[in-house]
Amino acid sequence: MLKTSINNTFEQWVIGVYMGARKRLFFLSAILMQILMLGATAAPVFDGINPMGNYEKMNTDLKEILDQDNEDLVIPVIFQLHSPVTESDKKEFEAFQAEILGDAPLVDGGLIEAKVEDIRKISNWERVEYLELDKELDFFYLPPDWGGTPDAGIMMHETTHVVKATDTWNRVIVMPSGEIEYNVNLGFEEWDGDGTAIVDLDTGVDAGHPDFDYLEPWTGDKVIYSAKFDGVWTETRNSDTSSGHGTHVGGTIAGNGDASAGRRAGVAKGAQMVALGTGDGASIFAAEQGLEWTYTHSIPGQNPYHIRVVSNSWGTDGDYDPNGVIAQATDKLTFDNGVAVIFAASNSGGSGGDGECTGDLRTNVYANTPSAISVAALTHDGTAVTSFSSRGCMNQQHTWPDVGAPGRDIWATAPRGTAIDASTKLQGDLYYMAISGTSMATPHVGGMAGLILDIAPSLGVADYHREDHDFGNSLVGGEGTAAYGQFENWQTENFSRIHELELILELTATYEGMANSCEEGNDEDGCIDIPENCYRSATGQCHDWRVGHGLTDTEAAVALARTLQMMRDQDGNGLVDHPEYNVWDAWEIYENMMTEKVIELNTDRVRHSWKGDWNHFNNGNTGAVYYTEDSHYVWIPNGTTRLEAMFTATEFEIDSLQAGQLQLEIDLGEDGTNDAQGQGTRSADSWFYDLDIDAGSTGQWAHFDVTGQAMTLAGFVEDPEFFESRIPYTVDVVLTLDLSEPVELSFEQKPDFYSDLDPTTPSENYDSSMDGMLTFTRDVYDQQTIVMLIEPKLEDEDEGDGFFSALAILFEDYGIGMTFFFLFFILIAGGVGYLIRVRQDHEMVHIEQAMEAEIQD
Template sequence: MRSSSARCILVVLSLQLLMVGASAAPLMSSMNPAGDFERMDDALKEALETSPFDATLSVVYQLNSEVTSEDHKWLEDHGAELLGEAPLVDGGLLEASATNVRVISEWSRTEYLELNRELEFFYLPSEWGGEPLPGVMMHETTHVVNATTSWHRAIINTDGTMAFDTDMAFTEWDGDGTAIVDLDTGVDAGHPDYDYLGPWAGDKTLYSAKWDGVWTETRNSDTSSGHGTHVGGTIAGNGDASAGRRAGVAKGGQLVALGTGDGASIFAAEQGLEWTYQHSIPGQNEYHIRVVSNSWGTDGDYDPNGVIAQLTDMLTYENGVAVIFAASNSGGNGGECGGGLKTNVYANTPSAISVAALTHDGTAVTSFSSRGCMNQMHTWPDVGAPGRDIWATAPRGTAIDASTKTQGDLYYMSISGTSMATPHVGGMAGLMLNVAPSLTVADYHREDHDEGDSLVGGEGTAAYGQFDDWETANYSRIHELELILELTAKYVGMENSCEDGNADDACNDIPTDCYRSATGRCHDWRVGHGLTDVDAAVALARTLQLMRDQNDDGMVDHPEYTVWDAFEIYDALRTEESLSVDTDRVRHAWKGDWNNFNNGQDGLVYYTEDAHYVWIPNGTYNMMVQFTPTEVDVETAQIGNLQMEIDLGEDGSNDAQGQGTRVSDTWIYDLDVDSSHWGTWAEFDVTGQAMAFLGLFEDAEFFEASIPYTVDVALTLDLATPVDISIPQRPDFYSDLDPTTRSDNWDDSYEGQLTFTRPVYNQSALMQMIQPKVMVEEEERSFFGALGEVFAEFTGASMVFGVFALLVALGVGYTLRNSREDTPLVLVIDDAVDADLED
């Protein structure tokens, strides 16, 4: 008996040992000394293959659930140094030897590992970008993308009344009230165009911070590159250092500047996107952030497991933020696929908006703009914008600034790249979401997929099938803003239109019958859907907003309307009208910063270019100008003395000479205007001297004398005969006129005598086009009805299923037959039935 018990105990112990061994065996047998490459991005795989075992690698890690203190301990016990946390993606940043990285990749908690690569910012050095042509300026590209057309439109309310500001000026849609994140190298916010300091602090730059392990707010978050300062100016700079001439696309919008720091890496960018996500959550969006512009990345294919792709999706799908990426500067010809893909890996994320760089005039793709793989539509840019010779805000004391000082402007510089195209679209997005805050993610799929026949490769060449659930999965949905940009882009004439300089691209392989994307519009691997059009995109966005919010109270009452519904009628919003105003005076006002830079090294004195232009309409007989400079600044011990030069008719004379009267801080110029000046431009400029004795202590970059000023020009008209004002647009400038208060000479007989003929956004006319949308509810189907649809769609599978069902039926029948022969049938009848039978 004892022997039997002993044998039992021995068997039990042996079984336990076997179970322990069995449970441990998978860990030992599955431990690949090379690591689990399925959990790594391509860059990390390559680093492990080429690095010594003891080489230290910086890795962005993700776990398969929220990171705990036990996870931190495990990582540290396995040789990892933890350097940062990324809670939104259940991960962080670590450094470990190549050997330990391999071990970590095998850990059951590990979801994905990425090499923390240094980011590439997509601008061209001056030796590659070429010298800017004389007269090529930022304001020309705002004309090219039709931003100035959109700014110029007056607005008719839904009830038919005109929209006026509190000062009686025509209301314009310029983006004011919507913030755009410039996630880049930061901005040098001491630049006058950013309004971070001085009398207008907070009007433009809401927040400027640099990543150094934590986000630290600072005036200058762009200390080494200068790239982000230039990008931010294109997005939403106000143009103050050029008297408004070089304003960005969303000239009235607000900016949040996030600097990824010196030697920016994927993790720093990830932290910027996390910050953007946390500060754009609906209901917790302090700055009203709706857009993030990203002019950085690296070439490669869409990686759905990467932290940037995941955060792009989260921002888009959860917060409704439009995420915009540069397509990259790697050129190519469209034949580079697989490992040689030229487009930005992050721009290839379906939910992101990918931007190609076009020439300065928007008529062709630049030589450097990355081409997508012609057989993989998901790698193609979505839209294009000017990216060649783009003038925008210049930083001080940075690498880019050092290479552009010879261009002749200390406050603006001209550089090229998809980095310069992308912020044009960032500014557009700000304008669109400002007038259409209901824009969010489409609940329909319109992102191109690699299926069917390629435009060039022929039958079946695009049917890679790497995303089998493309038509149903969440990740292939796009922001409605992207769809609007694609539907309104200009493609005609863009096919096979290429800038010289790319020897790899013959630029002759797109047939006349273009490939049409899911939008029904032409789409190719060079320019996407073509040149973006701000005026049309704003009109389509606003149309959709009015369809959803028909009483214009800010609440969406009709979410059933889609971009497609709005696309059918949006042209009705853009009209030209004759607008009657009961006044005899019109006005134009602007602000700026006059700067006096004394270069002690060579003794040269530099002044900002403050020229500004005002149109003089027929009937004008008086011009009253109020010029108010802030000449004294106690903090910088600044003093100055400025005056205004005014040239009526641009004949080279200073008509304000000896005419000014000083009243407190304001110069007043009261000038007579005769008929020879009608239909011409008056040119204004600022002259004077100033000195800031303590400027260097206040700002090491923009330390020179800087005098903010405002200018208000009022023109009085003789309305004895009717006057109609139609303002032409200069190619080198944007200017406008607005009605203002009546003069002392007003007579009631003047009513109806003054009109403005100008383009408008006519919301009243549009409202008459909106029809109730009849929602057709899907009929409830039975199981067999649904099954019938499946059979109809998948014939081959249906035949196989039918044969299988027949065999099953035969088997069941055979079994029942045998059952009847071999087993007596027993009927079970309840008591109630028995009672009935007995009765």
């Protein structure tokens, strides 16, 4: 009886435990299913739900269209989904009566066209993350009719001096070993951007222009790809067929100046360029497609042309929209690929006061994206803000420009047969034109960016520094005055981070003398409201809503960037060995890189060379004949006794049936006399000149020019734009010096020109007794000094680092997903633990039962 009683009790207990376990597991499973299904069932779409649409998923422009209550109006809308677009999604759009016009996989979206009533329904679909109206964009330039000047006496090549690009080219490079870096021609190596490609995302580029080296004989040296968007990207020589804006911008970025004998080269004169034309009526979606192309072709490890910059002189005014496709693409380019994204600040002027802070914001919505670099337009000499350059709202720092660059009367490459070209023909040059705008300032910074990232490729997102933002209280207005988007999570979210290049440009910009310095012509701006003690950004440098941090300084920015690169790559193998160093570390020592050095040379000869395109053009019905301006200057040092010049021109060209005859003119004293007249001898395609130099012609500039005649019978067949006679040429000048006594060589650049001198092989009369008699006194980038100043960086030990710190970062970046995963993990762990416990209880009962059976036996 006792055994039977015990067995019955045991069986009842086991059944109770088993049933309780089933109920609890069922209950836990039900909770888990509810959690997992919550996100998928939060916004079901069916008739009658929110008939006006979900306005929280729309941008302002789209809301305004929907508010017009024109339900049958068909509009283009850019959509973004919560995850990549699937075939099922495409069928769903068809069910909504929407036509898909384009894909944008970078942002999990695309372009659709649908009636307003259907857009309302689509906005209620749970797959939709954001919708924005696709509309035409503005290009920020001022042609003569809108405030430009038809009489441009000031040239683009002067502004390369203003931003100190020429100073950068001219600095001799001292390697970490202390040796001077020479090129293959034994001349001084220079940093000019060669090896990095810059994307000119604009109206396109007329790549047939001589300054872009898209055609023979220098195909691929400059523009490596030119394409126009018409639903797809199609490569074409001329991708700028109606505006001309992009061609001008491209010349400032990286034009080589061939149509002016090198005089009007762009900021990154050695860099390569990609020209993307968004079409005749550029829209947001076309621009997004350009950024998407840039992203695809700049992925680290899949970027053979080292595409690291995209310059954008377009946009529309408004506050930062973190959900928009341009902002999303900008962030991805910056954070994923380390690409610097440059935007024009806009041409809407203003004062930065009440109007701009109460809804009439004048700065470009895309320039206001934190990860983008916003550029204000300064006067030609860089000393003041232009009248048209957009001011940000003084009570919201994220609307302020980041930096400034010259944007008034910028002379750069001109296309043919375009709207802007037609308005500038009276300026007297058929290959260059002068226009103004933040569009013209922006490519200066685009060129700088390419030049800098070429010598400092490790630059990327600055995780340790964020864009300035006024939350609640503004820097200028004080307590409670902060305007526009108030982002409580500004200091923790990804979107507020910036590119290290931006931080470098801001730290090295020149602000002194620019506070309350405004060009005349803006009646809205009294320009008296910045105090003597300037407003300072998180960089510690002066910053305002007109000029940003001031005039960009290429020379200093290159030094700071290169210092950081050397800290990270201390063995110089191109790989980052010490990622712990940041811009602030380099900031402490970078100025030591910029020094002056006396360089002793074992030669008695110096050299200067250049290339160009001589062009002969019959100017239409007027019968006037136009020739390109091929003037070039070479400094003749004291002690020079001999000048040798070799001039090589491609005068005959079969495809275009071209024939010509050119010669080189040399004016040693700049007195108008051709000292090479009758002196040249010809061999094949080259002319050779050998001139004696007297003391009266030294210590000054010599003027060179190209003259001649040419005829082309079939030029229009090969190139319908630049169909005139075009003869590419090269010039190589070698000067021999008398070293019977020491010669010190130094000179100042002409303000409207750039020309250098480099050492070359010695003459046949040179002997070892002359070693060191010729010296160059040059500014240098001294990398050896920086190597000696680099100290190991001791990182702070943080108890929060490790597993739990990493876990916290995951929760910060993927909050909802990590929460679901964490709950799911706990439930599974709890369920597994419970089953183990039940099994253990079963085993204990069996053991006790066996023991009782043994006792009874």
